[in-house]
Amino acid sequence: DIQMTQSPSAMSASVGDRFTITCRASQDIGDYLGWFQQKPGQVPKRLISAASSLQSGVPSRFSGSGSGTEFTLTISSLQPEDFGTYYCLQYKNYPWTFGQGTKVDIK
Amino acid sequence: QVQLQESGPGLVKPSETLSLTCTVYGGSIGTYYWSWIRQSPGKGLEWIGNIDYTGGTNYSPSLNSRLTISVDTSKNQVSLRLRFVTAADTAVYYCTRHTGGLLLRLDYWGQGTLVSVSS
Numbered sequence: 001d002i003q004m005t006q007s008p009s010a011m012s013a014s015v016g017d018r019f020t021i022t023c024r025a026s027q028d029i030g031d032y033l034g035w036f037q038q039k040p041g042q043v044p045k046r047l048i049s050a051a052s053s054l055q056s057g058v059p060s061r062f063s064g065s066g067s068g069t070e071f072t073l074t075i076s077s078l079q080p081e082d083f084g085t086y087y088c089l090q091y092k093n094y095p096w097t098f099g100q101g102t103k104v105d106i107k
Numbered sequence: 108q109v110q111l112q113e114s115g116p117g118l119v120k121p122s123e124t125l126s127l128t129c130t131v132y133g134g135s136i137g138t139y140y141w142s143w144i145r146q147s148p149g150k151g152l153e154w155i156g157n158i159d160y161t162g163g164t165n166y167s168p169s170l171n172s173r174l175t176i177s178v179d180t181s182k183n184q185v186s187l188r189l190r191f192v193t194a195a196d197t198a199v200y201y202c203t204r205h206t207g208g209l210l211l212r213l214d215y216w217g218q219g220t221l222v223s224v225s226s
Contacts, residue, residue: 001168043201049209087152
């Protein structure tokens with residue numbers, strides 16, 4: 001299985017901060033990487049696929065980058081509604097594997 | 108608007124079989140992939156397996172020997188059966204619809220159903 005390691009596991013940040021989450025794959029997954037946001041009590045929501053392709057309707061303050069084994073999700077200016085847990089997902093090979101999640105709290 | 112709705116028992120005894128059904132409203136089974144994803148209480152997401160519109164399946168190796176995913180196109184349903192469950196299988200189970208390929212569109216999720224394994 002491909003292991004996905006996310007960092008940080010949790011973070012508090014202020015409104016307006018620039019915030020970056022990193023996801024590292026244990027082997028080359030090309031661009032087969034997605035990012036999801038999950039708020040408490042809600043189902044996950046896809047933000048990005050193909051490492052950097054933003055889902056329609058997702059604010060442009062979200063961006064994804066990377067290829068191969070290292071990927072980042074950046075929020076350019078954190079907003080109050082961005083709290084929640086973020087997960088990366090590799091879908092290059094089966095079994096698909098998620099990162100362990102990054103919990104974002106707004107200060 | 109496509110909606111997915113999971114149904115099944117909320118409580119299953121250890122060593123028995125967990126059976127869930129996902130009914131698809133507002134769309135057809137055809138041309139899509141259907142993945143089951145679960146989330147243990149307070150934990151992260153775990154992909155369990157999927158089935159495509161041809162009936163081809165992919166399962167997590169950790170569950171492969173116990174898992175069966177199937178589709179019933181006449182009923183517009185996707186089903187999951189997990190045999191010999193233990194407490195470690197307690198989780199919210201999500202049915203999802205997605206496309207294949209690089210531009211993954213994993214955009215439709217059921218609301219999730221909590222299954223507890225306990226005697």
